Amino acid sequence: MKHFFTIVAVFAVFLSQAQTIDQFYKSSNQFFATYVQEGKVKYSEVAENIGVLDEILKEASNMDLSALGQTEIKAYWINVYNLGVIKIVVEESPIKSPLDVDGFFDIKQIPFNGKQLSLNAIEHDILRAKYMDPRLHFVLVCGAVGCPPLISKAYIPSTLEQQLEEQTRLALNGNFVKVNTKRKKIQVTELFKWYKSDFTMNHSTVIDFINKYRPEKIPTNYKLEYYPYDWSINSL
Numbered sequence: 286m287k288h289f290f291t292i293v294a295v296f297a298v299f300l301s302q303a304q305t306i307d308q309f310y311k312s313s314n315q316f317f318a319t320y321v322q323e324g325k326v327k328y329s330e331v332a333e334n335i336g337v338l339d340e341i342l343k344e345a346s347n348m349d350l351s352a353l354g355q356t357e358i359k360a361y362w363i364n365v366y367n368l369g370v371i372k373i374v375v376e377e378s379p380i381k382s383p384l385d386v387d388g389f390f391d392i393k394q395i396p397f398n399g400k401q402l403s404l405n406a407i408e409h410d411i412l413r414a415k416y417m418d419p420r421l422h423f424v425l426v427c428g429a430v431g432c433p434p435l436i437s438k439a440y441i442p443s444t445l446e447q448q449l450e451e452q453t454r455l456a457l458n459g460n461f462v463k464v465n466t467k468r469k470k471i472q473v474t475e476l477f478k479w480y481k482s483d484f485t486m487n488h489s490t491v492i493d494f495i496n497k498y499r500p501e502k503i504p505t506n507y508k509l510e511y512y513p514y515d516w517s518i519n520s521l
Contacts, residue, residue: 461474
């Protein structure tokens with residue numbers, strides 16, 4: 286009988302945790318649908334209803350991730366990062382760029398289980414270090430126009446793989462890659478320079494990685510150049 290009650294108690298914990306994470310995804314999804322349009326953020330409207338974002342981040346900060354699977358944890362941190370960026374931009378507004386704020390990415394401002402995390406800690410120490418997935422660079426949105434567009438929905442475990450593939454494909458067939466066939470060169474976002482090791486860990490070159498997602502392949506002998514990153518705020 287004691288063993289039975291132990292099983293019931295453990296099941297209750299897992300059920301409660303599942304309900305909590307589901308609520309987080311639901312709240313996040315509604316938030317992004319309300320305040321994100323065409324890849325940009327309605328920061329002024331978020332500021333008027335900041336309690337909504339605060340409540341979602343509070344919900345996220347008290348979550349026990351130990352009972353979650355790896356895909357759930359990955360989706361969780363992607364959403365927390367993107368929500369955290371919006372929170373910091375609103376708190377520091379008016380700003381024209383994330384770079385206007387000293388330590389925008391380094392200051393520990395994101396609450397998690399009684400401590401504070403920085404955006405860099407989430408991106409580099411948790412997501413990049415744990416998952417080694419170059420597609421993360423196309424879903425983590427740093428608050429600048431040069432970042433990939435923010436989607437108007439949350440990243441959720443059941444569709445995460447599809448979402449990662451879709452956002453990567455959209456970026457690499459859009460303005461992130463500019464092909465000049467006449468001069469036999471391509472210009473790409475500086476993300477490929479800053480994180481070259483991420484993109485080449487399973488591919489010989491950056492162009493090889495890009496070609497994986499393009500129906501029209503780029504000749505591997507094309508010269509690779511980087512265009513300047515646009516750090517202006519991604520405000521709508």
